[in-house]
Amino acid sequence: MYIQNTLLALISIIFLGCSTASTPNNIKPLSKNKYTSQSGYYYVLIEKNNNLWKIVDIKESVIESRAKSNQEILQVNETYSQIQPYFAKTALMNSSNQYECKKQNNPKEYNICTSNLSTNAAPKNMMDILRSFDEDSTQYRYIDEKLVQEAIKQTNLFSAIESKKEIFEYDACKRAFTNAKTSDEFSAFIAKYSSLKSAQHLIALSYQNLDALKIEEQQRKIQEEQNAKAYAQKEKEAEIENIMLAKIEQKAINNFTYNIDKFRKNLKKGVETNCGPIVDLKDSFVKVYFPVKNYSDDHWISSNKIFPKGHGCKFVKGNYIAPATF
Numbered sequence: 001m002y003i004q005n006t007l008l009a010l011i012s013i014i015f016l017g018c019s020t021a022s023t024p025n026n027i028k029p030l031s032k033n034k035y036t037s038q039s040g041y042y043y044v045l046i047e048k049n050n051n052l053w054k055i056v057d058i059k060e061s062v063i064e065s066r067a068k069s070n071q072e073i074l075q076v077n078e079t080y081s082q083i084q085p086y087f088a089k090t091a092l093m094n095s096s097n098q099y100e101c102k103k104q105n106n107p108k109e110y111n112i113c114t115s116n117l118s119t120n121a122a123p124k125n126m127m128d129i130l131r132s133f134d135e136d137s138t139q140y141r142y143i144d145e146k147l148v149q150e151a152i153k154q155t156n157l158f159s160a161i162e163s164k165k166e167i168f169e170y171d172a173c174k175r176a177f178t179n180a181k182t183s184d185e186f187s188a189f190i191a192k193y194s195s196l197k198s199a200q201h202l203i204a205l206s207y208q209n210l211d212a213l214k215i216e217e218q219q220r221k222i223q224e225e226q227n228a229k230a231y232a233q234k235e236k237e238a239e240i241e242n243i244m245l246a247k248i249e250q251k252a253i254n255n256f257t258y259n260i261d262k263f264r265k266n267l268k269k270g271v272e273t274n275c276g277p278i279v280d281l282k283d284s285f286v287k288v289y290f291p292v293k294n295y296s297d298d299h300w301i302s303s304n305k306i307f308p309k310g311h312g313c314k315f316v317k318g319n320y321i322a323p324a325t326f
Contacts, residue, residue: 033165035172036078042161043086044074046151048116053154058164064088066110072117072151073110080158084143085118087111098140112141117151119144166198173199177206183213253326260325263308273306274323275299275313292318 043063045056048070056071057063063073065088075086087110098121101113112118121140151157173193180186186206193199271278273288280287284303291297295318305322314321 033162033169035165035169037168040078042076042164044076044155044157044161045071046074046155047071048151053151055155055157055160058161060168062086062088069108069114070116072115074148074151074157076157076161080161083148083152083157085112085115085148087115098142101139101141112143113139115141115143117144117147118142119147169196170198173202177202180206180209183210183217186210186213256326260307264303264306267303267306272309273301273313274309274311275301275306275320290315294318 037060039060039062041060043059043061045058045063045066046053047056047068048054053072063086066073073086074083076083099112099118108114118141121142173196176189176193177199180189186209190203190206190210194203196203267278267281267286269278269280273286275288276290277288278286279289279298282300285300286303286306287298287300288306289298290313292299292315295315299315299320301320305320307323311323314323
C-alpha cells in the first residue's frame, strides 16, 4: 500500500515539473553603498540551526569550502540580481540544468549533491520512478529557488551585505592610506575617501602627511637645485683645469719638439747622444759609439731618430729602438 501511494505521488509530480535556480524576485533591494567588490561578488557563509539560517561570514574573496554540513556558501553579485550557492567543484549538469548525484559522492565535499539548498529532480517517466527506489542508482538534483529565497529572507542577506560593505570600504581605505607614500598619492586618497565618515581620522592624518611631504619635497627641490649649481661649478672648474693642463702639456710638447729639432740641426762629431758620442756623419745618418754585446760597437742611426743624452738607448738583436715620444 505504501509503495502504491508513493508511486501515485511521484506520478503526479511528473506533470508539475521541477524548479531550477533563478533570481529571487520578491526580495531585491537597491544597493545604497557605492562600494563595489574587487571580485564583483560577495561570498556569504550561512549556517542553519533549528530550521533558521544565520550568517557566519561575508567576504569579497571566494569562500572555498564549508566546515559543517549544515552550512552553505552563497555567491551574490553587486546588484543582488544573482544569488546562488557557490561550489568550487560542480557535478555533471544535463540539458535540464540538473546535476548527476551518485551514491559514491563524498558527503564531506560541498557540491550540489550535498547542498541543503538543492532538491531531487522530479522523475520524467516510469523508469525514473522505479529507479528512484534504487539507492545505488544516479539521482538528479537542482538548486531550489524557494530554499534559496528562504535563506535570503531569514538572514536578511542584502542588509547584512550593505553593512559589511562599510567594513570592506574602510579596509580598502586603510590599505590605500598605508600604501600612500607621495603627496600625489595622499591627495588622491583624500579626494577618494574624504566623504567616508569612518575614515575622517585617516583623512586628517593624510593632510598632515601631505603638508609634511610638501615641505620635504620643497626642501629636497632646494637641495637638488643647490647640488646642481655645485655640480655645474665643479664641472666649470674641472673644464678650466683641463684647459690649463692641456696648455701645459702642449707647451711641454712644443718645448720637447723644439729641443729635439735644435739638437738634430747641430749634430757633429763628439756630440753626446742617447747612444753615446757621434764618431762619424754621412748624409742623414750618424755613427755612434755604443758597444752592444754580441754585436758591433759602432752603429749607424738615422739623424731623425737620434736623441740627446739621457733619453735612453735600446737595441734588440742589434737593431736600434728609438725612445718613445709624445
